[in-house]
Amino acid sequence: MTVKERERQSTAAAATRRAGPGREALFAVGGAVLAAAILAIFGLTLPANSYLLFSGFLLFLFTTQSLAWNLVGGYGGQTSFGHATFYGIGAYTTALLQENAGLHPVLALLAGALGAAVFSVIWGYPLFRLRGFYFAIATIGIAEATRLVALSPLRELTGGASGFRMSTAGAGGRTSQYMTALALVLATFLTSYWVRNSKLGLGLFALNMDPEAAETLGVDTTRLKAISLALSAFIVGLTGGIYARAFLYINPNDVFAFSVSIAMVLMSVIGGVGTLIGPILGAVIYVVIQDQLGAAQITFRGQTFQFRDVQLGLYGLLLALIILFEPAGLVGLFQRVAGRFRRRGGTQAVAEQQALLRNETGDE
Amino acid sequence: MDLGNILPVTVGAILLAGLYATMSYGLGLIYGVMRIVNLSHAGIMMLAAYTTLMLYRSFGIEPYLAPVIVMPLFFVIGMGFQRLIVRRITGAAPIVSLLLLFSVWLIIQNAAYLIWSGNTQSILRPYTTRSFRIEALDLTIGWMRLGVFLAGVVTLIILQFFLTRTYLGKAIRATTQDRDSAKLVGIDVDRISMVAFGIGIALSALAGALFSMILPFNPDFGRVLMLKSFAVIVLGGLTSFVGIAVGALVLALAEEWAVGVFGMQTALKDLVSFSALVLVLILLPNGLPSLLGRMPVWRTKPARPTTAPTGGKAA
Amino acid sequence: MALLEVQGVSRYFGGLRAVDHVDMVVGEGELVGLIGPNGAGKTTLFRVIAGVYPPSAGQVIFNGESVGGLHPNRVCHKGITSTHQVVRPFPALTVLENVLVGVQYGNVRSGDPRQRAREVLEFVGLAHRADVLARNLTLPDRKRLEVARALGTGPKLLLLDEVIAGLNQTEAARTMDLIRSIKRQGVTILMIEHNMRVIMGLSDRIVVLHHGEKIADAPPEQVSRDPKVIEAYLGESPVSA
Incomplete structure (x- = not known):
């Protein structure tokens, strides 16, 4: 790898790593807690059937996923197109344990997240030997294979193409869903912040910039990648479980979909891959576009389209522009x-x- | 296990292999010269399928003639795209090109959706469904399948000839082997990359045009096929066209036998290629050629020495 | 006592023998120079010792333990760290953070890591650049950082690959002083360098590689008179390989 190339790759990682540690910690942790408190109070003032509560819930889930993907895809530079597997496993484990085994919802959630983390280790360890595209492409293979297995051989368990329906018993109201997701996004942000400033984060940045040099300095790159992937999988697994509990219906074609993985990549990269704030910005843009334009219709050559059907193209355009002109994402642009x-x-x-x-x- | 099926299944697999090889050549060529994995491959195939459809609908051009127009068109598009966009990111981390081409795929997919809507299309001509029987072997073969297979074989022969006999082809091979050395001996690597990218896109488009005659398609067309192409080039050792042809054959045989002979559910057929992709990447990173002891040119991790060095001149 | 024993180590690349059956011993506290014409296999030998390449044949014994074929990070934890011929600091990390990687993941992990990283920077004379991004360093400083990072891991054996080449005279003298003081701290050093004056002035003993084979292993003054070495460097005579 040439120097230029390495720098290009690592610009993003460095983008928000400046400022003194003390001030930065106060700013990041204090700011996050304050923001969460404001959002919580705001949530409490909303009527229980408010659409905003639902939008907020989705925004928090997406932000959580984006932050979680960034742990391994950003800090560690391991571009995974396979995070839908964690989402799906989290959703299904939670739903099945709660519904069929009668497990307490919170325990079911944790079990789902744990299941996702275990699954991540199963495919992460062998795949981390692969570098660059090979890793990314192998993750697509893993994700699609997992979806097929959930769809067909595990049909009895997952409900196959017709999906799996949960009873309404476990679902809380919109306010409680909003609060759960808010708590999760705050916890994830703090985790992300902690990782970034920890030994783990330093090792991830190092192996991202130069795996060989990192190895000679004693960094066990495979282990670090596996740890960060498992952490990421655990969090994404939680979002899957929360999603299942909120919607009471899951389908392998939804929760294991390629588009779920893509969304995480897009949010992180558009916002600023490897940065602390970038994934949040990316998720906000993603959800706002979806929310504001989701119902919009586009008339093109006499035909009318739902915006949501073509939104991926718009994200694609954003992604291309970011990659060509501002590899550090929106955060880089702002800076x-x-x-x-x-x-x-x-x-x-x-x-x-x-x-x-x-x-x-x-x-x- | 159903051994009675083995002959027709094998013949079917061989015909399928021609198609798999055709759709993988472009990917392999672009990877070889630029070390870039073309994640817009699916989009290019889809676009070519629609182009074939449009040529037929608007100008009445028979789909089997479409490649004559589609290939040069996509060659030019590919070169332009390389010059204007892809060139800007040469030398960047692999992931940059991957994401860029991925975004291109998303863009053309949705552009196609806007232009042609999400409805599934298929091209039906009298000849697309015609088939012939070989009574002695109790075999029915679609003419279209055979034609597509032959197109794949002819493409391989032309490519091989082009790469070994022409200056441009040799320059492409040299660049594939070692970009820096190619530069040193005076090859205009920049131009070679552009031409190779154009050819690669043209080959993807050829595959798309051929597919349009035997498979239904919509803007989402090609994702599974793209993953299969990856599996094929990885099996084939990434940079050799003969390797790709062999990889295509192995993959097609594995898929068809799994279903037709070993009785796997058809719904799980794609699992064969997805698992092959992952397993080969992990276990045989240099593809099938490494099993035969033939080293792909780009290989960096040395194998055991087979011959004693002559003179031992360490460069 | 021998800290490092290289026993019959070979490393092949395809049909090319980059390192061919090399035997070599480095004693505790010694500073050994490794020289040879371009392509003699010096860096390859380094990489085998550091675990980047597994040896095709032979053994690397460190502290009485076989380390040949271990992963570089495991080798580092045994106490061997190398610098890279082409300096490769982590560009988007600060100088301090670069050293911190070695301190936190390396061989010796005691005390406050930041404190230790600062001490290392102090030692190599980069303390004033601690908070600068590594990509903004000048070449001499990058080379210094390369050494600092390796020192941060707390090595018993330090492999220095051309840390002086490319420096001007003042800088070279400074780095030579640095290497001497590293040695005084009890770190065993094996170093590759092209500049004869540097290597002759620093080394206790010099090993010469040529075409992957060891052709000399003696104190500096003997090596400089060795006809085989002179021949290798002039490279004129028909080699009977």
């Missing part, structure tokens, strides 16, 4: 804009000082 302002400020100050000096020493 660049902010930096330009700051630099302008800086040069102005310098100019002023020079002018001052000239006056003092100078014109006779």
